[in-house]
Amino acid sequence: MTFILEEVLKATGGRLLQGEEKTSFRGISTDSRTVAEGELFIALKGERFDGHHFAIEALKKRAGGVIIEEDKVRDIRWNGYRPSAVIAVKDALHALGDIARERRRKFGTPVVALTGSNGKTTTKEMISVCLETTFPVLKTKGNLNNLIGLPLTLLNLTEQERIVVLEMGMNVPGEIRRLTEIAEPDVGLITNVERVHLEGMGSLERVREEKGELFRRMRQDGTILVNQDDPRVIDLASEFRGQKITFGIDHPAEVMAKEIRLQRVGGTSFTLMMEGVTMEITLPLLGRHFVPNALSAIAAASLFGIELEKVKEALEHLSPSPMRMEVLRPKEGVTLINDAYNANPRSMELALEILSEMKGKGRGIAVLGDMLELGEYSVEAHQLIGKRVGELSIDLLLALGEEAPVLVESAMRHGLNSEQARTVESHTEAISILRKMVRDGDWILVKGSRRMGMEKIAEGLMERKV
Numbered sequence: 001m002t003f004i005l006e007e008v009l010k011a012t013g014g015r016l017l018q019g020e021e022k023t024s025f026r027g028i029s030t031d032s033r034t035v036a037e038g039e040l041f042i043a044l045k046g047e048r049f050d051g052h053h054f055a056i057e058a059l060k061k062r063a064g065g066v067i068i069e070e071d072k073v074r075d076i077r078w079n080g081y082r083p084s085a086v087i088a089v090k091d092a093l094h095a096l097g098d099i100a101r102e103r104r105r106k107f108g109t110p111v112v113a114l115t116g117s118n119g120k121t122t123t124k125e126m127i128s129v130c131l132e133t134t135f136p137v138l139k140t141k142g143n144l145n146n147l148i149g150l151p152l153t154l155l156n157l158t159e160q161e162r163i164v165v166l167e168m169g170m171n172v173p174g175e176i177r178r179l180t181e182i183a184e185p186d187v188g189l190i191t192n193v194e195r196v197h198l199e200g201m202g203s204l205e206r207v208r209e210e211k212g213e214l215f216r217r218m219r220q221d222g223t224i225l226v227n228q229d230d231p232r233v234i235d236l237a238s239e240f241r242g243q244k245i246t247f248g249i250d251h252p253a254e255v256m257a258k259e260i261r262l263q264r265v266g267g268t269s270f271t272l273m274m275e276g277v278t279m280e281i282t283l284p285l286l287g288r289h290f291v292p293n294a295l296s297a298i299a300a301a302s303l304f305g306i307e308l309e310k311v312k313e314a315l316e317h318l319s320p321s322p323m324r325m326e327v328l329r330p331k332e333g334v335t336l337i338n339d340a341y342n343a344n345p346r347s348m349e350l351a352l353e354i355l356s357e358m359k360g361k362g363r364g365i366a367v368l369g370d371m372l373e374l375g376e377y378s379v380e381a382h383q384l385i386g387k388r389v390g391e392l393s394i395d396l397l398l399a400l401g402e403e404a405p406v407l408v409e410s411a412m413r414h415g416l417n418s419e420q421a422r423t424v425e426s427h428t429e430a431i432s433i434l435r436k437m438v439r440d441g442d443w444i445l446v447k448g449s450r451r452m453g454m455e456k457i458a459e460g461l462m463e464r465k466v
Helices: 005-012 051-060 092-107 120-131 149-154 175-183 204-211 213-217 231-237 290-303 308-316 345-358 375-391 404-413 427-437 455-463
Strands: 015-018 040-042 065-069 086-089 111-115 137-139 163-167 187-190 223-227 243-248 255-263 267-274 277-283 326-331 334-339 364-369 396-400 421-424 443-447
Touching: 005 065, 005 086, 005 092, 040 051, 040 092, 051 065, 065 092, 086 092, 092 149, 092 175, 111 120, 111 175, 120 137, 120 163, 120 290, 120 308, 149 163, 149 175, 163 175, 175 204, 175 213, 187 213, 187 231, 187 290, 204 213, 204 231, 223 231, 223 290, 243 290, 255 290, 255 345, 267 290, 277 290, 277 308, 290 308, 326 455, 334 345, 334 455, 345 364, 345 375, 345 443, 364 427, 375 404, 396 404, 396 427, 404 421, 421 427, 427 455, 443 455
Parallel strands: 040 065, 065 086, 111 163, 111 187, 137 163, 187 223, 223 243, 243 255, 334 443, 364 396, 364 443, 396 421
Antiparallel strands: 015 086, 255 267, 267 277, 326 334
16 A cells, blocks of 8 residues: 555645655554554544654654644654654544545545444444455454544555445544545445433434434435334435435335244344345344344345345354354353443343343343443433343343442342342452352353453353353
8 A cells, every 4th residue: 555645745734844745655554553664654642642752663663754733743852763754734633534535535446334323343244244245345344433443444445445344433423424524435324323322422312413424424326224123214314315225124125024033053034025035044143133234234235236145145154243142152051142242221122132032941141231331321221221131031130330239229129039130249250150050051141331341251151161
C-alpha cells in the first residue's frame, strides 16, 4: 500500500511543515510500537494516551513522516530526529478518517456497512462468508468498528478486493454519522435497535436516532436491508429513497424464515422462503436470534448475484465466534453456553429463554454478570432480568457485580428461593460453587458485559472439566 504525501494533504487539508509533496509512504500507522520503516505515523490523542508523546519513538523506527495537530507543533522536541515529512492538521483522528475515505474513493469498491444494538459482529461474519464464496472481500477484523478501527480497515483496501464489509459500533453521539461519512456505503443494514449504551445516549429514542444516521448519510442511490420485525428499523427505513430489500420472521418480507428449530447439539435450523424458493438451512449456532442475521446475509448475497446454494453452504460451515452462544461440554452430560462476550437487556433475555428451552428435564443454571453502560436505566434493567429468570423457571442463579443484589432480589420476588439465587463476589467463587453443585443433565449459561470478564468462569469450568 502506497500513500503519496500530495494525496494525504488533499484528503486532510493539512499544512505541510516539512517535506516534498511527491514523497510516498509504505503505509499508515497509529501505533508507535508497531510502526514500520517508511510508514506515515498519525499522532492520535485519547483518554489514556497522546500519540504526540510517541512521535520520537516512531521516528526512531524510521517512520517516513508524521501527522500532528496544530496545537502540538511547538510542543514536540524532535531531539535530532527529523522526519522526511511533517503535516499539521486540526484534528488527527478526523484526518485519519479523511485519508481512509480518500482510499475508499480511489478504488470505488462497493461497501456494505452495518450497525445495530445486537448481532453486529456475527452478521458481519455471515455476510462476509457468503460474499467470499464468489468475491475477494475486505472486512472488519474482530470488532475494530470505531473511529480508529474502521478507517484502518479501509486503509488496507487494494485493487484486489471486490467488496468491503464494515461493522460500525457506537458509544457516543455522532459516531455513526462520522463512520458513514468515511465509508460512504453502497449497502446499509441496521440489525435492530435496543436499549444499549444508554449511559452515553440517554434514551432509547436517542439510540434510534443515532443508529439511523447510517440510512440518512449513506448513498441515497444505494440499497438498505430492512428488518421487518423491528418497528424502529422500519421507521428509520421509511425515509430512505433508494432500493430496499426486506427480511424477517414474524412479518411478511422478501427474505423469510419459518419453522425455526433449536438443536441440542448446538445448532439452529430454519426453512428459508425467498423468491418462490424454499430451502432448509442449519446454522452451527444456537439461538433464534441468529436467524435474522442469516437472513440479512442472504439478502446481501442476493444483491450481488450469488447463488443460493453457495450461500447455504457458507452459512452451514460458518465458524462460530468464541464467547457468543458458544456451546461447550465441560463433562459428560453437562452443557455450558459461553455467551460472555457482551450483554444488554435484550441479548440477556434471549440467552435466558434459550437456556430455559434447551435444559429439558435437566436444571438450568444462569451465571450472570452486570450489564454495563445502561446509565439511569441500570437498576430497572437488572430488576427486569431478575423477573425474567423467575418467569422462565431457571433453577439456579449466580450473580456477579454491583447490580447482583438487585438481580437476585428480583429473581426471588418472582419465584426463586434463597437456595436457588445468590450473589458471588468473584469468578473464583462462582467456579468453586459450580464445581460442587453441577450434575448430569445440567445446562449452564455464562453471560455478562465485556468488562465483567465472565469468560473466566467458563474457562475455569473447562480447565478442570467441572
